[in-house]
Amino acid sequence: MQSEVTVLFAGDSGDGIQLIGNAFAQKSAEAGHSVSTFSDFPAEIRAPQGTVPGVSGFKLQFGGESVYTAGDKADVLVVMNAAAYKKYAGHLKPDGILIANESGFDGRNLALAGYDNGAEPLAEARASQRVISVDIKKNVQAALLELPLGTAEKNRTKNMYVLGLLAWMYQRPAQDFEKYIQEKLAKSKNVLEANQMAFRAGYGLAETMELAAFKTEVSRATPAPGVYRTLVGNQAVALALMVAAKKANRPLFFAGYPITPASDILHELARHRNSDCLTFQAEDEIAAAVAALGAAFGGSLAATASSGPGISLKSEALGFAVTLELPLVVINVQRGGPSTGLPTKTEQSDLMQALYGRHGEAQMPVLAARSATDAFETVFLAAKIALEAMTPVMVLSDGYISNSAEAWLIPSEDELPSIAPPMVDGTPADGNPFEPFVRDAFGVRPWACPGQEGLEHRIGGLEKEKNTGNISYDPANHEEMVMARAAKVQAATRFYSPTQTDSGNNSGDLLVVGWGGTYGSIKAVVEKLQGKHYSIEHVHLRHIHPLPEDFGNILRGFKRVVVAELNHGQLVNLIRSTYLIDAHRLTKIQGQPFEEAELKSALKTHLQAIQHG
Amino acid sequence: MQSEVTVLFAGDSGDGIQLIGNAFAQKSAEAGHSVSTFSDFPAEIRAPQGTVPGVSGFKLQFGGESVYTAGDKADVLVVMNAAAYKKYAGHLKPDGILIANESGFDGRNLALAGYDNGAEPLAEARASQRVISVDIKKNVQAALLELPLGTAEKNRTKNMYVLGLLAWMYQRPAQDFEKYIQEKLAKSKNVLEANQMAFRAGYGLAETMELAAFKTEVSRATPAPGVYRTLVGNQAVALALMVAAKKANRPLFFAGYPITPASDILHELARHRNSDCLTFQAEDEIAAAVAALGAAFGGSLAATASSGPGISLKSEALGFAVTLELPLVVINVQRGGPSTGLPTKTEQSDLMQALYGRHGEAQMPVLAARSATDAFETVFLAAKIALEAMTPVMVLSDGYISNSAEAWLIPSEDELPSIAPPMVDGTPADGNPFEPFVRDAFGVRPWACPGQEGLEHRIGGLEKEKNTGNISYDPANHEEMVMARAAKVQAATRFYSPTQTDSGNNSGDLLVVGWGGTYGSIKAVVEKLQGKHYSIEHVHLRHIHPLPEDFGNILRGFKRVVVAELNHGQLVNLIRSTYLIDAHRLTKIQGQPFEEAELKSALKTHLQAIQHG
């Protein structure tokens, strides 16, 4: 029994790698495994078929409780062509299994992948690794001989053949997959049939080839009982917005402008479009943010999402949102920067911008999601804060989270917190004019919307007189308003749950602080080090601003604090300036998640330093 | 002999207050006084004549060496109408002199200023202050009786009458002023004559009224000998850009979009437009920044200037500049924020944005000017850094600096540092392609411009392969490039002069750290407290990023560090996180400079705390 297994599927962008990866992940989760996935898309435009830049990869880890990431090196690597092998050969464990599509290693494919004439990569692999090499093309053509489809169309089922193979290896009932395929491909009968037959052919081959040696049993998790579904990061964001709007009894208005890797949030919401859920593809990111503010003024839960370049463009509009004190959820799906950077890669380098990327004193709460399913909770909470504290809120996601899928125990409607925005009802007494900037105990102003008689008022970007909201150039009033806006944001800590370390230790040698999509990697490594009796603990911050009130105490409980982030060191500065502790930085800026091995070795160095210091 | 005197001129926006303020300041400087000025414009649009929002003020302090600011409360307040009195009455010292234009206190003016029927503000003032009340309107009409001008035109010389009065009081030769007026108003003979006659009438009145009691002698400074001129903050910025471009042997290209208080930089440069100094009013701030980058690619010293809202809009373009590694000088004349905020007021709340207001790891050097004349040096140095280190550079100025005037000892051409950008000459050997991202010892890449044969290359916003600059999605290369860009910026410390405290003490009880336009206020107060034998010192940072290497040692020499800024606490966080010292914040967010009194009392509290702690 293996406690977990990492499988890496790789092939040309046209090979349907993501599809079978997702199918396998889905079925693994349904089989009770913990599952974590990671998609590695080619850079934006499709490169010529068969070349390395055109390779698409999908990694998943499944197993028992301790699966928190898509894994480091793979136990099984599936490659559909030579280019895929070239790109990922180094990602297979020394004793791993390589499943190769022979037809993808012909002379043409080798040349396209950039191998020298006469190179025989598979032969070399065989020298050290267990290689299952099958001419999948030939096999599917044979299996589908009877079907009234063209060669190219038949070829396109190669991925299903692979899926069959894998399903057998991990002892999954074939009919489960067949049903899945049916649901996904319901539209065309012929295509569906071809795919199912290809799947069966792969499944069958495994049996006949007696791949029994490779048959593996893998631990299962013991997930809480209940109804589950899969959530992909961007989908979770969309879902949270829709549900939060309903909870708040407000229509949802989402405005976006396409950008990788945030576009799918717009796509997902557009699929759900109805009179309670409006989407608007704006002409640019500025218009998206400002249109969202317009909808917020009109009484909607307004949201916008983008990535680096688009978030930069929204800066001015977000400062405007701060001074209007209207609710707005802003999602930044971070990618490699600066500028256009690495559009399809993950990074955490927009944290300081989230905090400070506006002119003037323009604070807003900043939250970070740690995983696909956590993105639901985080965005839901962000919407609650935005609506109840009348403020724009920034949520940081990242390229990794956006594409990764997790099983999610579906909460019931009642389990979700209520959301009660400060709507005004009734009109001011005595025909007095309505005062839009009178604050409640938490510093929150009331939300009155056009259409409400007697609540007519005017707001804008100039400094406002307290209470009335009229333009005011008065010096003391300005200071008072700056402080009031800041205090209101600071009071958002009332929405927080207590900060918890992974294992509940609030003291020890080393505390690893993380935020965002690195959650799984850090958790996995820290758990392993704990297993080796190191005094190490992990805390993962959801709330970057304002920082939780109980966070300082946790930090001070440890001899050393390390902040692990996929950037040049950002959260670490905030922690140093806020708590005046000598927090260390552990960073990586490669557009890639942490690998367990590198994280482990870096943390060990810190642990040793503590012991010797 | 008074060591310094503060005069505050105030009147309707149409009264020519700024003109006489500047004239008086100019002549005071020429008379050997230290001078510092501050303009308080009405909020943007002219309010109805005679009302409080329409009042325009000009404050200046002149005297001996210790004049660093435009002063706190005024010794002399000149008010042209009731509204001006209403706005500024509280700014006059208890024993100050009030010079009032009687005709501005008639019933209509009192009503416009919002006084109750029957109010007699001047009578009240007389109770406690020395009031010189003159019907200036009547007097100028009488003086100009003979002139072939309309009543309204004659009325417009009221300000000159006041100037004459003041000139006499401070014993300035009338002909000096008359010459000045002649130069300013050379265009129309009649108007010139009227103004000179009005000036003489004022001067004469003072003599005949025997205002001898008010005649005051004021200390002079002993400025270094040499040739002087007046520099207004925005003018200094423009001048530094022009001179730096010439020093670097590059044409200057300035692109801007109008915004208060930065517009005058564009105006000033437009006045100097020629083939070496191009200005471009773009359609918005994004276009201004990007057009400037285009010109930088073409080989110009490129610059752009704006204020808060416009700087926010430039965020994306500035990140692009970082990754292109092209020189660009960006000037932020800060005003009250957030959003449209307080457009005509001063603030220092864009420091964090200057550091972090871009997505991705996108550092650039950040400098801050401390005064009008210092703006010349700072912008010149910024241009040198931009050009020699091939990087965008941000310079922070503010509303206070932009409008204030100082006497400036004109440097000679040779005294100014040389500027040598890394131009490429010749072509790569052996017909190899030119590599635009090969770095020199300081990490600086070469600057090759279109038109140079053999140096053709392509650059863009995607991550670049080191050396070649071709697109690269390679993980390790990305990290290397991020670090290389950061290291290059860090190496900008080689351009720094040693950090100096005001009096040269590098240890003591209290260190006050400041930056930007608060220089004079802090310096003045610290000097006074030193005079009272407090152990206090002042250091004013020009370089916010990277911080000077010698700065940490200075900080550590003091028992306590206080960072005084016109914001909610920004530099203080940088200092805390960088040096892990418990720096205190001393802030003001009122759109107004520090006043001596409030600064003194705050610092005293700190000094006492040190003594008791």
Add this chain to the structure above:
Amino acid sequence: MANPRDYASDQEVRWCPGCGDYSVLKQFHTVLAHLELPRHKTVVVSGIGCSSRLPYYVNTFGVHSIHGRATAFVTGLVLARPDLDVWIVTGDGDALSIGGNHLIHLLRRNVKAPILLFNNEIYGLTKGQVSPTSPEGQVSKSSPDGALGSPFMPPALALGAGASFVARAMDRDPEHLRLMMIRAHEHSGSAFLEIYQNCNVFNDGAFHLFTEKESRAHHSVYLTHGQPLLFGIENSMGIRLDGFTPRTVNLSDGYSHDDLWIHDEKDPIKAHLLARMHQEIRPFGVLYAENRPSFQSLAQNLSSDKKAESIEQLLQGSRTWIQSE
């Protein structure tokens, strides 16, 4: 008709004495009263500029947004709230310089909202720089040697972007201005109304030829649908179409009304001809009006046939599985 004063807010109006903005504000109050628009269902949204201060002076809901973005703000607002009556107030710099992109997209989409564009051919609020409508050669603080390049002809730009309604009025003809505001309000989509407005401080007299008593008749052609293009003292002059070229004729030279260009506000090509009359004779009135469904109505239709999902349905999604104990 309601009382115009009921639409004035309690805020002191702060434009320079003599500014053309006063007239536009006054007509706007009057039009709101005339239309008896419920104050609470009316929103006035502006950008930044002297003109953009207007919402503060109107006692409805109002937003003084950021420079150039009123159009974007309104697009979101009306999508979310198609039940409201939303007006856009903007200036030549606000709408055509920094805000050009949102404007052309709003027009192409046909977002229903009247756009009152105060064109004074200058930046007033920032004290006198050229705007994209300033004539070539205009001397200003930012163009001491004269502005470079051709200015926009706002109606031509609007038509090119696909505007369904384009009109022009002036601050100095209140009655006509009110009429145009009313027409703009009743239009089914985006209603682009350019208003010649005098900035007496930084660009005094930019339009005097067209607006002042002495010269107006000779330079301003008032358009009426179905009527010939007439101008001059007592309409003694007319405009004929010579193929695609408009020609000025003197009626006393024997031309009858039937010889003249008869205004057809539904003709998009003639609208372009009018839009390009940017010399010393310029048209005022509705240059073009086309009925096309508004963006918000299209959006409503799209949503209306889709059922809103319940929280339960949303949470469940399309595929779930059950983990038993």
Add this chain to the structure above:
Amino acid sequence: MANPRDYASDQEVRWCPGCGDYSVLKQFHTVLAHLELPRHKTVVVSGIGCSSRLPYYVNTFGVHSIHGRATAFVTGLVLARPDLDVWIVTGDGDALSIGGNHLIHLLRRNVKAPILLFNNEIYGLTKGQVSPTSPEGQVSKSSPDGALGSPFMPPALALGAGASFVARAMDRDPEHLRLMMIRAHEHSGSAFLEIYQNCNVFNDGAFHLFTEKESRAHHSVYLTHGQPLLFGIENSMGIRLDGFTPRTVNLSDGYSHDDLWIHDEKDPIKAHLLARMHQEIRPFGVLYAENRPSFQSLAQNLSSDKKAESIEQLLQGSRTWIQSE
């Protein structure tokens, strides 16, 4: 003529197989060679999008700028360096969605530069969302229920903004495309060239009616200055002007060439008529060409008569005083 291959860079071209961009790139290389433009004096500047990758594949100076801003970048570049030959490469999203404002300002200013706008009526690089040129009702990832609102007609927008040159070509007619590139290059100001380009992955066949062998003749009218508007198999069809309305006629019905609309590329109003032919018959070629001084030449004239100041002069300014010891 130089060798087109000499204008190709060493970077691997990375568009989807079958993408129309390949043809445009090839014609561009050929045109550069034909014009024998010195590589070092040529700059190709793009925004972001599939199309905007083009500069990497051209062995001159090149800039792959940020989304929508190529036009702004070029405005600065050519003001500073009027000696260079600068080309703009952009897409329908890049130029008309996020970059619309800079584009219209560039056109109004008449910044001399050919603009190659790859119109595929879709966002290619971000994998298939509607663009401002996508037809109403277009289904895409971001518009699963169909796109709302009218699309821009790019030539109409350009003309409305004051473009001095407007032309249209297609990826599938290389010869004509080259001709249009050459015309755009020789134009004295901004040269707006819309290129119908097939995105075979996300919007395959958007223009097949106009570009494919089978249908092209029936739907595409090639314009030649001074020649009648003809189309159809063997030019058997023509277009007449019935007042302001274009009408399709069959020459076999007795119409002669003289009865037809004779193309006059200098007529701004007819250019609008052509620009609005956005249905099933569309014009290709130069819709409009007007000689107007370029922005950079105006700017140069402005500067040329002003003497550069020396450092000394600058430092001294207009008023100094001397402080003696």
